[in-house]
Amino acid sequence: MSEYIPLQAEIVDIDRVTHDSYLISLQILDRDVSFTYRPGQFVMVSLFGMGECPISIASSPTRNVLQLCIRRAGRITNGIMDSMIGDVLGIRGPLGNGFPVDKMHKRIIIAGGGSGFATLRSLINYIVDRRDEFDEVFVAYGARTRQDLYFMQEYKSWKMDGIEIELTVDVGDESWRGNVGMVPELLDRMEISPPASAAICGPMPMIHAVTKKLLENGFSESDIFVSMERHMKCGIGKCEHCTIGPYRVCKEGPVFPYNMIRDLL
Amino acid sequence: MMFFLEKRDLPELLRRAGAFFEIIAPVLINGEPQLVSWRGEDLALSAPNPLLPPTRLFLPPRETLFTYLQESGLYTFEVPEVRNRLIFGLRPCDLRALSLLDRIMLAEPFDELYSKRRRSTAIIALNCTEPDESCFCAQMGAGPEAHEGFDLLLTDLGERYLLETGSPAGIMLARASEELLERGDDVEKRKLMRESRDRIMSARPWLSPERMRSRLREIDWRSLSEECISCGGCSFVCPTCHCFTIADLGLPDGERIRCADSCILSGFHRMASGANPKARAEERLSSWYMEKLEHMPVRTGLLGCVGCGRCDRVCFSGLHRTDIFR
Numbered sequence: 001m002s003e004y005i006p007l008q009a010e011i012v013d014i015d016r017v018t019h020d021s022y023l024i025s026l027q028i029l030d031r032d033v034s035f036t037y038r039p040g041q042f043v044m045v046s047l048f049g050m051g052e053c054p055i056s057i058a059s060s061p062t063r064n065v066l067q068l069c070i071r072r073a074g075r076i077t078n079g080i081m082d083s084m085i086g087d088v089l090g091i092r093g094p095l096g097n098g099f100p101v102d103k104m105h106k107r108i109i110i111a112g113g114g115s116g117f118a119t120l121r122s123l124i125n126y127i128v129d130r131r132d133e134f135d136e137v138f139v140a141y142g143a144r145t146r147q148d149l150y151f152m153q154e155y156k157s158w159k160m161d162g163i164e165i166e167l168t169v170d171v172g173d174e175s176w177r178g179n180v181g182m183v184p185e186l187l188d189r190m191e192i193s194p195p196a197s198a199a200i201c202g203p204m205p206m207i208h209a210v211t212k213k214l215l216e217n218g219f220s221e222s223d224i225f226v227s228m229e230r231h232m233k234c235g236i237g238k239c240e241h242c243t244i245g246p247y248r249v250c251k252e253g254p255v256f257p258y259n260m261i262r263d264l265l
Numbered sequence: 266m267m268f269f270l271e272k273r274d275l276p277e278l279l280r281r282a283g284a285f286f287e288i289i290a291p292v293l294i295n296g297e298p299q300l301v302s303w304r305g306e307d308l309a310l311s312a313p314n315p316l317l318p319p320t321r322l323f324l325p326p327r328e329t330l331f332t333y334l335q336e337s338g339l340y341t342f343e344v345p346e347v348r349n350r351l352i353f354g355l356r357p358c359d360l361r362a363l364s365l366l367d368r369i370m371l372a373e374p375f376d377e378l379y380s381k382r383r384r385s386t387a388i389i390a391l392n393c394t395e396p397d398e399s400c401f402c403a404q405m406g407a408g409p410e411a412h413e414g415f416d417l418l419l420t421d422l423g424e425r426y427l428l429e430t431g432s433p434a435g436i437m438l439a440r441a442s443e444e445l446l447e448r449g450d451d452v453e454k455r456k457l458m459r460e461s462r463d464r465i466m467s468a469r470p471w472l473s474p475e476r477m478r479s480r481l482r483e484i485d486w487r488s489l490s491e492e493c494i495s496c497g498g499c500s501f502v503c504p505t506c507h508c509f510t511i512a513d514l515g516l517p518d519g520e521r522i523r524c525a526d527s528c529i530l531s532g533f534h535r536m537a538s539g540a541n542p543k544a545r546a547e548e549r550l551s552s553w554y555m556e557k558l559e560h561m562p563v564r565t566g567l568l569g570c571v572g573c574g575r576c577d578r579v580c581f582s583g584l585h586r587t588d589i590f591r
Binding site: 002003004005008029046048049050051052053073074075076077086087088090229230231233234236237238239240241243244245246 | 330331333335338339340342344369370372374375376377378507508509510511512513515516517519521523526528533534535536537538542552555556559560563564
């Protein structure tokens with residue numbers, strides 16, 4: 001069976017996340033396929049006739065539903081968002097390595113920017129469902145405006161599960177009474193000190209700034225896990241579109257310990 | 266096993282192999298050697314190595330990955346079949362490139378179409394006794410003599426060929442032409458290969474992978490790339506280049522195709538958001554060399570440059586001269 005042939009998945013639910021992003025719940029239709037994954041992995045999503053694009057998995061493997069958070073970015077994501085409940089998409093995956101949840105410390109910092117928060121939601125819900133395996137968890141998340149913040153309706157339940165979450169926006173308005181500024185500034189309120197692990201996903205300047213802050217606070221480079229975004233075509237380490245130095249983000253990544261890619265960014 | 270084969274008997278040997286395989290061989294087309302389906306034309310064995318590398322026989326410039334057929338909302342898929350074929354006249358540098366490609370395309374999860382093509386292709390390689398002036402395979406350790414990866418190997422000894430077998434399939438092919446062959450030895454071949462190797466080395470005695478790697482960080486890529494028109498020609502002729510893109514043709518039924526792509530092209534790394542990690546030509550040109558000389562060896566254990574000199578032959582701006590590493 002060719003690695004390029006996707007599984008077929010029916011859209012069983014669509015939730016609006018923001019003005020330009022939707023959370024799509026899928027059910028794999030192929031029989032005898034057990035779709036197991038780790039937080040931080042991704043899939044190649046097919047819209048036949050339009051093509052394929054990489055989308056990170058936004059759901060946790062601890063829950064019995066596969067969810068992808070899709071933002072209108074290009075031709076294919078626009079096409080996917082015009083799909084309806086009952087439509088069939090192609091899915092290849094799970095692909096990539098994901099966060100090394102078994103090797104991470106019990107104290108965890110999660111820093112996200114913009115749509116990069118989708119893959120971190122997978123990790124957060126994983127931690128929520130296995131709460132006794134982790135200690136303190138601090139989430140710092142920022143988006144452009146209040147309207148761009150992902151998964152707002154879930155923050156309350158995360159807090160009830162003892163996950164501290166701090167938010168910020170780049171541009172405030174009268175409806176926003178929270179922080180205005182950069183994600184790294186939120187880390188000043190964090191009381192977690194090393195040894196602890198960090199998971200980061202977002203725009204490059206944010207990744208650089210958050211990493212710098214964590215290193216200043218004594219975090220070890222190998223405890224900082226960065227989820228990278230690149231253009232992808234094959235998703236299985238052949239087409240070379242997503243290379244960062246000797247690594248292919250689809251195969252050796254998308255999650256890299258910071259020491260592995262520090263000099264390549 | 267080693268045999269001598271009279272030159273006039275070579276077409277007959279190929280014709281007999283043609284009973285089992287489609288034969289692909291270098292033939293002059295409009296004065297240019299090209300690897301094409303052979304129907305008894307004169308073989309272009311003294312011409313330079315064809316510009317389009319045999320890589321493209323395993324990863325075609327455009328191919329169907331699978332077809333999709335929609336029926337009441339669900340899809341069925343079909344993967345194309347591949348034909349048995351024999352490539353004649355493959356050069357040692359290109360054989361080495363295939364070994365490298367194997368280590369990428371056949372690594373888990375393996376690429377099914379590439380794997381099928383590799384398994385259904387027999388190879389008769391040809392050692393290089395008359396290297397082209399653009400060749401530097403000896404410096405890269407990839408030629409001018411093949412040591413593995415062939416079913417049969419020919420060496421031009423002047424009046425006749427030395428024919429060596431390299432696999433059970435090669436022994437079968439030789440058996441099919443048994444009465445054309447006589448027992449041989451490699452005394453003359455060894456002398457010719459030594460001479461060929463010396464010629465290649467003496468054309469660029471300063472060149473080595475170590476030299477190229479150390480120069481990578483000294484070269485002024487910015488000023489060099491000012492002449493680069495980002496056409497991707499160097500990638501499309503490079504035997505180790507294997508980048509591709511994937512696209513869908515047809516709705517609701519159609520085919521998913523893959524096409525050769527190049528990291529030299531400006532949109533290669535561009536994401537849907539518009540962000541482009543390698544927007545400048547200098548970044549793409551330097552990373553092309555970085556990939557060949559540093560990253561491919563890390564990933565595959567083989568050097569990504571086989572010294573075939575095609576990138577230099579094809580470049581409009583003359584950027585890929587080995588002199589940049591001098």
